[in-house]
Amino acid sequence: MRRKICQSRVANGxxxxxxxxAAIQLRAELRxxxxxxxxxxxxxxxxxxxxxIPAIDRLTQGGIPIGALTEICGAxxxxxxxxxxxxxxHATRRGYCCAWIDTAGAFDPASAVEAxxxxxxxxxxxCGGNAQHALKSTDLLIQGGxxxxxxxxxxxxxxxxERRIPLASWFRLRHAAERTGAALVAIARQVNARSCxxxxxxxxxxxxxxxxKLLHGLLAQAMSRKHYRCxxxxxxxxx
Amino acid sequence: MLFACIHAPGNLALAVECARxxxxxxxxxxxxxxxxxVRGLESLYGPPGQLAREIDRRIGVKASIAIAANPDAAIYAxxxxxGVTVVAPGREAETLAPLPVNLLREASSQTAELxxxxxxxxxxxxxxxxxxxxxARIGDEGVLLQRLARGESHRQLRPIVDPLEFQEEIELDGxxxxxxxxxxxxxxxxxxxxxxxxxxxxxxxxxxxxxxLRLLLERAPDHTVTLxxxxxxxxxxxxxxxxxxxxxxxxxAAPVLKVSLxxxxxxxxxxxxxxFVPSSPExxxxxxxxxxxxxxxxxxxxxxxxxxxxxxPDSFRMHSLAPDSRRAGNLAIAGLPLPAPPRLCxxxxxxxxxxxxxxxxxxxxxxxxxxxxxxxxxAKGPWxxxxxxxxxxPWNRDEWDVALESGAIYRLFxxxxxxxRWFIEGSYD
Numbered sequence: 001m002r003r004k005i006c007q008s009r010v011a012n013g014x015x016x017x018x019x020x021x022a023a024i025q026l027r028a029e030l031r032x033x034x035x036x037x038x039x040x041x042x043x044x045x046x047x048x049x050x051x052x053i054p055a056i057d058r059l060t061q062g063g064i065p066i067g068a069l070t071e072i073c074g075a076x077x078x079x080x081x082x083x084x085x086x087x088x089x090h091a092t093r094r095g096y097c098c099a100w101i102d103t104a105g106a107f108d109p110a111s112a113v114e115a116x117x118x119x120x121x122x123x124x125x126x127c128g129g130n131a132q133h134a135l136k137s138t139d140l141l142i143q144g145g146x147x148x149x150x151x152x153x154x155x156x157x158x159x160x161x162e163r164r165i166p167l168a169s170w171f172r173l174r175h176a177a178e179r180t181g182a183a184l185v186a187i188a189r190q191v192n193a194r195s196c197x198x199x200x201x202x203x204x205x206x207x208x209x210x211x212x213k214l215l216h217g218l219l220a221q222a223m224s225r226k227h228y229r230c231x232x233x234x235x236x237x238x239x
Numbered sequence: 240m241l242f243a244c245i246h247a248p249g250n251l252a253l254a255v256e257c258a259r260x261x262x263x264x265x266x267x268x269x270x271x272x273x274x275x276x277v278r279g280l281e282s283l284y285g286p287p288g289q290l291a292r293e294i295d296r297r298i299g300v301k302a303s304i305a306i307a308a309n310p311d312a313a314i315y316a317x318x319x320x321x322g323v324t325v326v327a328p329g330r331e332a333e334t335l336a337p338l339p340v341n342l343l344r345e346a347s348s349q350t351a352e353l354x355x356x357x358x359x360x361x362x363x364x365x366x367x368x369x370x371x372x373x374x375a376r377i378g379d380e381g382v383l384l385q386r387l388a389r390g391e392s393h394r395q396l397r398p399i400v401d402p403l404e405f406q407e408e409i410e411l412d413g414x415x416x417x418x419x420x421x422x423x424x425x426x427x428x429x430x431x432x433x434x435x436x437x438x439x440x441x442x443x444x445x446x447x448x449x450x451x452l453r454l455l456l457e458r459a460p461d462h463t464v465t466l467x468x469x470x471x472x473x474x475x476x477x478x479x480x481x482x483x484x485x486x487x488x489x490x491x492a493a494p495v496l497k498v499s500l501x502x503x504x505x506x507x508x509x510x511x512x513x514x515f516v517p518s519s520p521e522x523x524x525x526x527x528x529x530x531x532x533x534x535x536x537x538x539x540x541x542x543x544x545x546x547x548x549x550x551x552p553d554s555f556r557m558h559s560l561a562p563d564s565r566r567a568g569n570l571a572i573a574g575l576p577l578p579a580p581p582r583l584c585x586x587x588x589x590x591x592x593x594x595x596x597x598x599x600x601x602x603x604x605x606x607x608x609x610x611x612x613x614x615x616x617x618a619k620g621p622w623x624x625x626x627x628x629x630x631x632x633p634w635n636r637d638e639w640d641v642a643l644e645s646g647a648i649y650r651l652f653x654x655x656x657x658x659x660r661w662f663i664e665g666s667y668d
Contacts (some may be wrong), residue, residue, distance in 0.1 A: 081668040097519040106586040109544040146520025215640035237583040
């Protein structure tokens with residue numbers, strides 16, 4: 001029995017090698033005539049913007065990818081905005097021009113300054129609760145080029161509206177981000193862009209930190225959905 | 240070098256207008272004389288005599304015309320001789336010789352009196368005096384006057400400089416025989432004006448940072464649109480798009496009778512980009528994108544926020560994003576260390592959500608609002624903040640940080656001035 005299994009494994013291995021060799025030969029023959037489909041599969045090595053939070057940078061193996069779509073999802077009070085503000089602070093310090101497309105108008109400039117964001121480099125678009133306007137604004141800004149980081153904040157958008165966004169819209173945004181070299185980050189309650197996003201980070205709150213009569217901070221947990229080597233990371237944010 | 244002079248007593252404006260038909264370099268010599276550069280016009284009008292007669296024909300009023308190799312000789316000849324005079328090059332002294340010495344307007348009253356006492360009556364008599372003696376007795380002024388009397392001037396023209404006004408307008412009666420009632424034909428006319436203004440700006444190596452569009456309306460107040468640009472630009476298509484967006488958002492209330500467009504001239508923007516500096520949006524493109532965003536989400540909802548110098552919660556103002564122009568200011572921020580660990584951020588509800596809060600033993604225990612409700616498991620506070628009591632709109636409130644059963648953390652405040660009503664200001668995230 002064992003011998004039969006070993007023989008079948010060897011046969012399978014040989015078959016795979018033969019198939020791989022055949023595929024290489026076929027590609028080599030077709031590349032001269034149809035090089036585009038084979039080149040499209042090659043992914044460029046992407047640069048990243050660090051968030052400045054060591055645990056998150058380890059989790060994401062360097063930070064948020066440039067020229068790609070990243071999704072940060074989670075419920076309320078899970079540290080999503082804190083993470084993005086840390087990223088925004090790093091990006092503005094590095095001289096990137098950033099855009100914050102705010103679906104619900106929740107952006108707090110005072111918190112941003114406390115987080116170290118240089119507001120002079122941030123373009124804030126307050127869409128007043130209109131998700132369609134937010135998507136269109138993101139499209140306009142990212143297609144225009146020149147922005148290093150574009151944040152689409154849909155953290156307070158109801159799930160039903162989020163789900164109604166067609167996958168084609170996310171694909172279009174991802175393609176624009178790739179073309180213009182912007183790091184596009186979407187904050188939402190749930191994962192919406194699915195395969196269009198390069199990185200998905202799911203946030204959850206471990207516990208709020210109280211000291212005396214003060215809310216001292218929040219212990220948050222982040223889980224990367226596309227980096228299987230490092231599954232979770234914890235960080236604390238303080239007031 | 241060849242200069243023509245028109246001496247038309249009482250008709251200076253007409254003389255200037257006539258001179259503009261021959262040359263762009265015109266010097267006004269008030270109250271009734273203009274002198275202008277006519278070199279190179281021989282191929283068009285023939286020898287200087289014919290050119291002078293052509294000027295005389297065009298001006299259409301009684302005037303003295305003179306042509307000479309230098310502007311002063313032409314002026315004195317036009318002042319001294321009626322009709323058309325041509326002063327041949329090298330024979331200025333001979334031609335000007337019979338002119339009375341009181342034509343030398345540059346002479347001070349003392350010098351004029353001195354010349355009169357000496358018995359000097361004509362240019363010729365003054366020109367014949369020994370220069371050293373004139374210099375010794377009258378000084379530099381005498382030397383200059385004697386040169387003028389000899390027709391030996393070498394000065395340049397002091398041409399009229401037109402004020403740089405970049406303004407164009409169209410009266411619609413003449414073009415369409417009707418008023419414009421929709422945006423598209425109006426945009427077509429505005430495009431034409433913009434192209435003309437931008438071409439003129441480009442010819443002067445200038446750009447603009449402010450454009451004013453004024454529409455004269457039929458039986459209604461004028462409609463004005465002002466584009467204030469954060470950086471100097473010269474892109475007629477971008478301007479047109481921005482004006483178009485504005486007109487679409489705020490269309491004129493009545494048919495348009497006249498379109499007037501004015502651009503404020505400024506020096507164009509020149510920047511040197513660094514090799515290792517991250518790219519930022521092109522200002523021209525960015526301004527157009529921001530105009531589109533304003534059209535989409537509304538005025539005042541797009542811009543770069545700036546905190547105000549006050550303790551009032553949520554105090555900021557929006558201004559245009561111009562990352563390049565503020566780079567120097569950013570260097571100070573760039574040098575500061577980033578906060579570690581990261582700061583817990585607040586997400587604001589705008590406006591704050593009205594809530595009903597049950598308070599037991601001075602502690603909020605339950606909250607209910609349109610979208611948020613639940614039992615409060617932890618509440619810390621109150622923290623009173625107040626200010627600007629000397630203003631019309633002071634604030635005075637007690638703040639609480641509360642955690643609900645769901646795990647969400649909110650900031651509540653009780654507005655002391657609004658009868659103790661409770662509001663949810665935002666959530667910590």
